[in-house]
Amino acid sequence: MNLCSEADKKKIVLISSDRSLVGMGPKILSSCLIEQGFKPTIVLMESDGDDFRNFLWKDLEDICNGASLIGISSMTAGVKKAVEIKKHLKNKCSAPIIIGGIHASLSPESLINDFEMLCHGEGEDLIVDLARRLANNEPYDNIPGLWLNNSGRIVKNQSAPLKRDLNDYPFPDYDLRHQFILEENRLVPVTPKPTHMRLDSFSIMGSRGCPHNCTYCCSPKMIQEFPWQKKVRHYSIDYLISHLKEVRRIYPEVRRFWIEDDTFFAKGFDEILNFSQRYKSEVGIPFEVLISPWTFSRDKIKVLVDAGMDKLIIGIQSGSENVARNIYNRNISNEKILEIIKSLHEFSGMAVCYDFIVMNPFETQEDLIYTIQLIKSFPAPFIVYSNSLAFYPGTKIYDMAVKAGIAVKGRMEYTEITHGYKILRNAKMRHKIFHLIILLMGGSGNNIKIGQVRRSFISDRFISFYSFLNKRLGLISDFIVSMIAGVFLFDARFKKTLRNILGDRTYLKLRKLLKP
Incomplete structure (x- = not known):
């Protein structure tokens, strides 16, 4: 097994498997981690299909290398891809992997057999508490809202309200310098302009x-x-x-x-x-x-x-x-x-x-x-x-x-x-x-x-x-x-593919030129 190098106790990787580049869940959690001195990286793995066919997995392995914790955020439509990410990283990285997001809160039983950790409920406090305990080598099996799969033995910790008022949490993390997006089956750093x-x-x-x-x-x-x-x-x-x-x-x-x-x-x-x-x-x-x-x-x-x-x-x-x-x-x-x-x-x-x-x-x-x-x-x-x-x-x-x-x-x-x-x-x-x-x-x-x-x-x-x-x-x-x-359906997919190849400006010019 080719495990990642020894973990940097402050390095956290937050991945979104949703068909969206907003990634608001990971950005909210990232800001909470930064507030407590951690160094998160955000990875937005937006793609049209329901799998990562032809994706160069080494890009994700390199990003996760040395992380002490990997979090995956997923809505229902992104669950299949979240499981695919976890299965691949399990054999490549030693960091524990936790799944969160709305689907994990609505249907935790459908996910816990595929993950060793699950966030049931809002994750602002949970992710910070978990990261801190991992960094300090402290037990984490009693964190409120944390579900654990210990070789088939499921532990379900009761969720709890957020410790602070919503207005007391930081804004989402909009810093592009530690964010990656999926482009043409490669993970690339986000450009300075969004x-x-x-x-x-x-x-x-x-x-x-x-x-x-x-x-x-x-x-x-x-x-x-x-x-x-x-x-x-x-x-x-x-x-x-x-x-x-x-x-x-x-x-x-x-x-x-x-x-x-x-x-x-x-x-x-x-x-x-x-x-x-x-x-x-x-x-x-x-x-x-x-x-x-x-x-x-x-x-x-x-x-x-x-x-x-x-x-x-x-x-x-x-x-x-x-x-x-x-x-x-x-x-x-x-x-x-x-x-x-x-x-x-x-x-x-x-x-x-x-x-x-x-x-x-x-x-x-x-x-x-x-x-x-x-x-x-x-x-x-x-x-x-x-x-x-x-x-x-x-x-x-x-x-x-x-x-x-x-x-x-x-x-x-x-x-x-x-x-x-x-x-x-x-x-x-x-x-x-x-x-x-x-x-x-x-x-x-x-x-x-x-x-x-x-x-x-x-x-x-x-x-x-x-x-x-x-x-x-x-x-x-x-x-x-x-x-x-x-x-x-074919026509819509063809137009979308053509637009991705040509770029928005060229595609719109071509449409205008061909319009009767």
Whole structure:
């Protein structure tokens, strides 16, 4: 066995296996470790596939060489890759490896057999305590929230609340000098300019948790697992504004912020007003937020628009009140939703985006038609975001799907439209023609078309025709839609590959040149 050299007791490696370059979990933990004198390295192993085929593993081995602890952060979609990383490093490095992230908290039993350590719950205190005890050669088998696999003997230490208020923890670690990213199957140091980040939509959290109980969301399960946590824990406005200013200081290239709270309007009006006044004077670049219909407030929108909010996302999820109430546990009428939408469109200069969940196998033909009709009724212009329904372990809808015999494998990510095509092509679902129409309606909506669909093709007459095809020729119709989805999937993947090869600027120039 080619073990790494003797460990540097202060060296920690934090790896993200998620399909994202944000890596907020490792960055939060890194700042906590730095605060206590440790020397963390962050590795963002974002990749499109579900494995690391053709990856040069020696790059990761070299980074981990001499580390005293290796941490892997993973959401559900990145678990397979997290296990792959662990299995490889196990035979190359002597440092213990711990898995953490939302999946480890929601479904620890599914991971503990693959890892020797697991963080169950928030990791800010745990990672520092574990690193300190390892550095001092002290026992660590009683750390709150730490699960251990000692050759098959599982130790489950009860999790505990964070020792400090959220506002007393440091900002995430944005120092690029000890970060690596995956590019063309190699791990390379991050360049001084954050070209790998979304500078036009830099993500920051203003709170943790959600006040609602939607069946597809992990928040209710998190409250069940960790009952001492409030449904929503807000960062103070002082902390949030200081955080935003710190990002602008470190990355002056950032052009706008995406404040990624589950619902930003869970904050009271006085907090929103305070934030708006300070954001306008101290930060001063455009930003966007996500809200829910229940937290909608015209007064809150008014002060935020004045502060620079140029985009608002509101979760609708389905045009069927049956699905909203009985499948998603979202008790709100379409009448109320349309009332809110009418108010939203009174604010000029603010893009309005409506979030919908697609590829839901519980939906009937009537449910799907209700969604099409609701979207058609929105005043233009608007944007539709289509996100495929994910069955995350620990959520109520996951249990509903398993009970109904629905295949949940491959349905554990809430992601871009190409995943919807993949589901349409492969999954055993009914009413595929309507699922495809709604999927294609994702995008900008105007008086001519919605997404890629011309309004004339979703007129009442065409809807009746699609209903006839679905009822009388269901199997044939579903087969044809599966083939069409395969073509769309190939086209989307080809465009993404071409863009990666040519680069954004050359790709966009080529598209403009070839556009008829």
